[in-house]
Amino acid sequence: MDGAPAFQPPAIVVERLRKDYGRLRAVDGVSFQVRRGEIYALLGPNGAGKTTTVEILEGHRKPTSGSVRVLGFDPGAGGRHFRERIGIVLQSGGVDAELTVREMVGLYASFYAQPRDVAATIEQVGLAGKRRARVRTLSGGQLRRLDLALALVGGPEVLFLDEPTTGFDPNARRDAWEMIAGLRHYGTTILLTSHYLDEVQRLADRVGVMSHGHLVEESTPDALGGRDIAGTLVSFRLPAALRAAELPAGPWDQPENRDGDITMHTDEPTRVLFALTKWAVGQGVELEGLTVARPSLEDAYLRITDDASTGGRGGR
Amino acid sequence: MAADVTRRSRPGPLLTLGQVRYQLLLLLRSPLGFFITLVIPLLLLVSLNVVHPSAAAAGAAGRLRYAQFLTPAVSAFCLLNACYVTTVTSMVLAREEGILKRLRGTPLPAWTYLGGRSGSALVISLVSVAIIIVTGVSFFHVTILWQAMGYFAAAAGLGIMCFFLLGVAVTTAVPKSDTALPVAYGTVLPLAFISDVFFSSVHAPHWLYDLASAFPVAPVARAMEAAFNPATHSWPMPASGLFVVLGWSAAAAVAIALAFRWEPGPIRWHLG
Numbered sequence: 334m335d336g337a338p339a340f341q342p343p344a345i346v347v348e349r350l351r352k353d354y355g356r357l358r359a360v361d362g363v364s365f366q367v368r369r370g371e372i373y374a375l376l377g378p379n380g381a382g383k384t385t386t387v388e389i390l391e392g393h394r395k396p397t398s399g400s401v402r403v404l405g406f407d408p409g410a411g412g413r414h415f416r417e418r419i420g421i422v423l424q425s426g427g428v429d430a431e432l433t434v435r436e437m438v439g440l441y442a443s444f445y446a447q448p449r450d451v452a453a454t455i456e457q458v459g460l461a462g463k464r465r466a467r468v469r470t471l472s473g474g475q476l477r478r479l480d481l482a483l484a485l486v487g488g489p490e491v492l493f494l495d496e497p498t499t500g501f502d503p504n505a506r507r508d509a510w511e512m513i514a515g516l517r518h519y520g521t522t523i524l525l526t527s528h529y530l531d532e533v534q535r536l537a538d539r540v541g542v543m544s545h546g547h548l549v550e551e552s553t554p555d556a557l558g559g560r561d562i563a564g565t566l567v568s569f570r571l572p573a574a575l576r577a578a579e580l581p582a583g584p585w586d587q588p589e590n591r592d593g594d595i596t597m598h599t600d601e602p603t604r605v606l607f608a609l610t611k612w613a614v615g616q617g618v619e620l621e622g623l624t625v626a627r628p629s630l631e632d633a634y635l636r637i638t639d640d641a642s643t644g645g646r647g648g649r
Numbered sequence: 650m651a652a653d654v655t656r657r658s659r660p661g662p663l664l665t666l667g668q669v670r671y672q673l674l675l676l677l678r679s680p681l682g683f684f685i686t687l688v689i690p691l692l693l694l695v696s697l698n699v700v701h702p703s704a705a706a707a708g709a710a711g712r713l714r715y716a717q718f719l720t721p722a723v724s725a726f727c728l729l730n731a732c733y734v735t736t737v738t739s740m741v742l743a744r745e746e747g748i749l750k751r752l753r754g755t756p757l758p759a760w761t762y763l764g765g766r767s768g769s770a771l772v773i774s775l776v777s778v779a780i781i782i783v784t785g786v787s788f789f790h791v792t793i794l795w796q797a798m799g800y801f802a803a804a805a806g807l808g809i810m811c812f813f814l815l816g817v818a819v820t821t822a823v824p825k826s827d828t829a830l831p832v833a834y835g836t837v838l839p840l841a842f843i844s845d846v847f848f849s850s851v852h853a854p855h856w857l858y859d860l861a862s863a864f865p866v867a868p869v870a871r872a873m874e875a876a877f878n879p880a881t882h883s884w885p886m887p888a889s890g891l892f893v894v895l896g897w898s899a900a901a902a903v904a905i906a907l908a909f910r911w912e913p914g915p916i917r918w919h920l921g
Contacts, residue, residue, distance in 0.1 A: 391754055393912070413658045413756040421754040427746030431678035443667045444755045446657050487755070 341369045342405070344491050344522035345390060350399035352385050359385045361546035362399070367539075372513070372523040374533040374554075377543035378638055383526045384424060384495060386543070390524065391421050391493050403491055417445060420489030422480045422497045424526075430469035434460050437468060438482050445487040457515075458482040459508055473500040481512070492516065494525045498532060510535050530630045544638045557633045565602040565627055567609070569620040571595050583608040594622075661761050668757075668765020673772060675739070681830075682739065686731045686773050687780065694723045694781055697847065698789050713878055717792065718849060720785030721801065721877045725870035726846050727777040728808045732770040734833040736816030740766070741829035744820065745913045753911040763817065770813050778805065797876040800885055804872035807886075811865045811894050814901035821908035824915050840866045845874060862890070865897040 345367035352360040360382040367373040375383045388394045390401055392408035392415065401408060406415040428437060438455055442448035455464050458478040463471065471479060477500055484492060494513070498506045506529070513536055516523060527533055533540055534554045542550045542557070550557065567585070571577060571593045580588065584604045585597040599605045602625050613620050676682040701715045743749050752762060785791035819836070823829050843850060843857055844867035850858055861867040868890025875885030886894075908916055 393750070393753065413758060416754060416756045417658055419754070421751070423747065423751060423754070425747055426751040427743070427748035428751070429675055429743075429748060431675060436674070440667070440671055441755060444659065444664065444757045446659050446756075483751070 343367060344369045344371070344404060345373075345524060346400070346402040347386070347390070348400040350386065350389065350401060351397045352382070352389060352394065353397045358546055360389075360396075363543070363546070363548045364399075365541050365548060365551060367522055367524060369522055370517065370520045371538045372517070372525060372536050374525045374527060374537035374540045375543055376527065376530070376533055376540055376634060380545075381543040381638075382546040383543050387493055387495055387524060387526055391419065392416070417447075417487065418490045420484035420487055420492045422477075422484045422492070422494045424495040424499075426480060428468050428476065428479060428483075430467065432468055433465050434468065434471070434479060434482075435464040437479065438486050441483045442486045447488055449486050449488045451486065454482050454486045457485065458512060474502060474505040477501060478505075478509070481509070485516075488519075489521060491522045491524070494523060494527075496526055496528065498527070498529065506532070530634055534630050542634065542637050549640075550637050554630055557630060557637070564598045564600050565605075565625060567597040567599060567602060567605050567623075567625050569595055569609075569623040572616075572618040572620070575616070575618065581608070581612050583612075658756055661758060661764075664757060664761040665764040665768060668762055669768035669772065672739075672765055672769035676735070676769065676773065679739075682735055685734055685738075686727070686777050690723050690727045690730060690777055690781055691784060693726065693847070694719060694784060695788075697723075714790075716785060716789035717877055718874055719847075720782060720789070720791045721873040722846050722870055724778045724781050724805070725808060725866070725873050726841060727781055728774050728805060728812055728869070729837050729841065729846075729866065731773040731777055732809050732812035733816040733819075734830075734837060735773065736766065736770060736813055737819050737823065737833040738826075738829045740817065740820045741823045742826040744911065745826040747913060749911040750913070759909075766817070767809075767813050770816075771809055774805070774809050791877070792879075794877060794879060794881070797878075797881055797885075800881070801873055801876035803884075804869055804876065804886055807891075807894050808865070808869035808873070811869070811898045811901070814898050814905065815865070817909065818901035818904040821904060821910065821916055837866075840864050843867070845870045863893060865894045868894050 343366040345365075347366070348364050350360055350363045351358065363382070363386060365373075375386065377383050385394065389396050390403055390408055392411060395409045403411070403415070404418055408415060432440070434455060435451065439451050442451050442454075452461075452464070455461055458481050460475060460478050460482065463475060468476070468479065477497065481494075481497060484494075497513070498509045501509060510532065513523065513525075523536075525533070525537065537554055540552060540554050540557055541548050571580075571590070573593075577588065577590045577593075577595065580595070584601050585599045589596040597605060597609075606625065609620065676686065697719055698716050740749075782791070782793070786793060816833075819832065820829075823832050840861070841847060843853065843861040844864065845861075846866065850861060850867075853861075868886055872886040872890065875881045910916075
């Protein structure tokens, strides 16, 4: 992480973590580290083991085997001193409906020796206008903001965010992203789980992909699945008057043709575009929907999880 | 790898007081909690006195005016509502809605949470019992026997402790919030009816009297009632009754240690 002193030990260390529920293996030999001040995202389909992993790191569950350390603590045995230094946004955590936002955040602030300012925290999550509102009157998005406020008010060094923007509308999600990204200024280490790939792309310094209890890939969002070095995709709609067979030879492999939607994979997009547009101009046709793109994070993620699913790995 | 930096924590007693305030605030804003702890006992006191205005109740220490019997009896019912029913319903709701799980992720120690719960149960008990006694004295000519109020307070204290522990213990066996209230009243009301809470059971069949005596409600209620009886001159709870109350309290404490959980879902034993 840029700016983090090199001598600091990792905030989170997970080594060969395994968790069984009876005969079901939810997490199987997962190892990773999260550096201080880093935002690390765990991605994966439902049942991949993300939430189990995070709940072990939070101290809510005990591992079957393996080792986990958060800020040097064993989360299951760290007690109050450990929990003074972390914040948790649960995937689904309850709040007292009859308290006001101010009362809720104030109550949680009272648990910590060095809390953040209550009013500033409420302001930070965008609920200043609702501070006197009863919790039961908040919308789904506002409740998630309150979740964030409750996790932040203790001034955590490590923040666990389990799908923090689920239920947000697009504007609220972007606001939340800005808020989470702003925590970098405090040096907060963040472990994030999410289904939203754009969220991971926007926020995470590194991403680990989990599938069937395994960590199947770990990378930066830009390099996930090798997409930083993968070929470029050139796509367009074939004019109705032409057939795919009429496309000229060029610096590309066999194009994919899906009902006239042509996709070309190439490592030389400039030459491909030059050849293609020269040919189109010569034919007097317009290439509708002409785009040049690298494989998206979604493409890489789907390929990784598909590969893991078909790789014959058992368990959850 | 050792923990690198340790932050100091807030003192436990301060956190406990904060929890007392928090639980009281929740109760005051909960129509159901307010109704259970304050309105129902008052309704019972008034309605039963209206139905039986001149009836006499046969207590263990002699015959009494019904109001003189009913006022401490309903006070015992107040303790059941404040410490047992309210604890069962509100704690199961808090657990199943994920409130307890969220609290578990904070530095709040478990003992301060339970301490806050018990403190708020104590405050609610004192307030509701005070309302009942003031109402009995003001409207039904109940006489307070000041020399026996120590017995009354001691018996009530035992009841508060026992009923609260039983309430927390029962939450471990209640899987869903919508079953909490039926379970709470389904266990309390039958016991209350056979345990001198609404009517004296001196003339009840021996087996029923003995059955009630095996549970903690009867010893507590009978001792509180005796403290309002002029014939009482010594500690009114027999050793067997004290043994029953303490035994149930200890059993409840063991159940809490073995099965209390912060997360929603069915019972899970902590057996190793």
